[in-house]
Amino acid sequence: MTAKKTTLEKLDQKTLLKYIQPESQFTNDAKIIAFQILTERNYKFSELEQNYLTELKIKKTDEIEQNKFIHPKYITASNFVFISAGLGIISFSFSLFARDIGEVIGGAISLGSVFLIGFLIRKGISVMKHVLLVFFLLGILLSLKFLPVLIVFYPIEAIIFLIQSILQFLAIIYLYRIPKVGK
Structure with missing residues (x-):
């Protein structure tokens, strides 16, 4: 009491x-x-x-x-996000030297953001599930434009992108299945 x-x-x-x-x-x-x-x-x-x-x-x-307890699903979800970011590094490095400096900086910021989201998820910050969901949905909407071109001209990067999307989707599912504190 x-x-x-x-x-x-x-x-x-x-x-x-x-x-x-x-x-x-x-x-x-x-x-x-x-x-x-x-x-x-x-x-x-x-x-x-x-x-x-x-x-x-x-x-x-x-x-x-x-009493500080982090639900195991936060750890699993962050692992999915970290693996997704690792695949992003691999995909990004395939054409790193063919890009201009603006694209390199933009890619580095994107990868850094994914790692930051993964880190904050691992710390148990529940609002990150909403942030990840918004970025995931924006990424899916934007990918509808470039995914057909990616599949035709860069099939390996397209496969990596699809795997990243699956991993991020799994992370979102895990995050939304964590019971609320106090229930």
Whole structure:
């Protein structure tokens, strides 16, 4: 059960002082909030109380770090994105020397963006599934124009592009099948 600051703000100073005692039965969250309220009320803490507050904050930070869980589907989806980016490097390197500097810079930015998306997915940032979906749909729409030419003149790059599209589609499926936190 979590403590609400609005509830604790209604308490008087004497009651809040009971909250911040090390032997009190209240949760660490409630104790930290009580410390915050007393600070806002300009209460002067003893050195012992200040040390206890520091200890509570360290415990809270450790608790947050221990509870940090990244769903395995984020890892799998990021692997698909990284493999897709690796294939992009291979495809890009086939005609690297036949391109002008603007195309090389644009390709490097595109590949860097894919690696960045993969990295952020691996960190468990859920909004990246929407970003990947938007880029994927834009890529598919734009590919309708150049894919027939790619298949005829550059069949290896066309095959790599199709494999990349499949990998990115799989990553999107994995990302959208991750259960929401709290369910």
